[in-house]
Amino acid sequence: MNKEQLHTYIEQNTGNESNVCQIYAIKDGETVYDDCWRGFQTFDAMNVNSVTKGIVALLAGIALDKGCIKSVDQKVMEFFPDYSVKRGEKTIYDVTIRHLLTMTAPYKGKSEPWKKVCTSDDWTLTILDFLGGKSGITGEFRYATLGIQILGGIIERASKEKCIDFANRYLFEPLGLPRRILHGGSSKEDQFNYLMNKNPRKYEWFADPNGTVTSGWGLCMSARDMAVIGDMVLSGGEYNGKRIVSEEYIKDMLTPHLKLGERFGNMNYGYLWYKPYDDKEVYAAIGDAGNIIYVNKELNVSVGMTGTFKPRIFDRVDFIEQKVLPAIPEK
Secondary structure, eight states: OOHHHHHHHHHHOOSTTTTEEEEEEEETTEEEEEEEOTTOOTTOBEEOTTHHHHHHHHHHHHHHHTTSSOOTTSBGGGGOTTOOOOTTOOGGGGOBHHHHHTTOOOBSSSSOOHHHHHTSSOHHHHHHTTBOOTTOOOOOOOOOTTTHHHHHHHHHHHHTSOHHHHHIIIIITTTTOOOOEEEOOOSHHHHHHHHHOOSOBOSEEEBOTTSOBOSSSOBEEOHHHHHHHHHHHHTTSEETTEEOSOHHHHHHHHSOOEEOOGGGTTOEESSSOEEOOSSSOEEEEEOGGGOEEEEETTTTEEEEEEEOOOSOOOOHHHHIIIIIHHHSOOO
């Protein structure tokens, strides 16, 4: 399947690919694929959902490189001396940044407290109320989008600047990508629209009323943005000769720290990034609706892919490998 055939395939698709908006690929440092659908253009942005987590993992690495964070094993509560721990709660004192990055932090309750958090003034402090619990640190993987909000709060307190400013200064601008602006509305209706709207968005990032960005979702990027970030990861943290993130941290971030179960395709998990195969140097930051940063070290290619909201899309790695990579022209 060549590029023209792939364009037609996606354009006419009524199944899993019916929501694809953009695909952008960089190979050996050069753009090799750039195509759009559903009224989108190359520089349009959209909410890439949980790909946001992969970006926050990079920001944590930058904060670590700069000495704002001492270690990924630093205790979470060191950054919140003003927070009043609930009576009888002890586990919270043992939770580290590493637990947040590997999704092994423990939380109270069986489900995430979306309503309580998303109707509060300070989402970071509110989700802290649910961190910990009587079972202690078990090392069990628990996917918690709201928990990553704590990591954004740590970056802010450690760097002494808003997470969005930190991201613009040390990630987006050095990569030649547009600055992000805050999307400040936080009503229930606005949050729903932010998730479901199928039109291009500004280069924005959803934020709580306190001006702290949502760290687990809500960052708007183009497929090009994601491919550029993937290319930087592919190069061990460098981009155009500039050091963005230390090579040591990139290696640690991509190293499998957990083996996930069937629900997550038996993939390996690093720091908010997935390693889909045991025996291939392929990594990905994955979000709902098929949004993805795909990095293949063996082929030296990075692919960004965006899609409007559509539930239960889990096959984007396969799709990229079976349809997109073969459509990239040979040099």
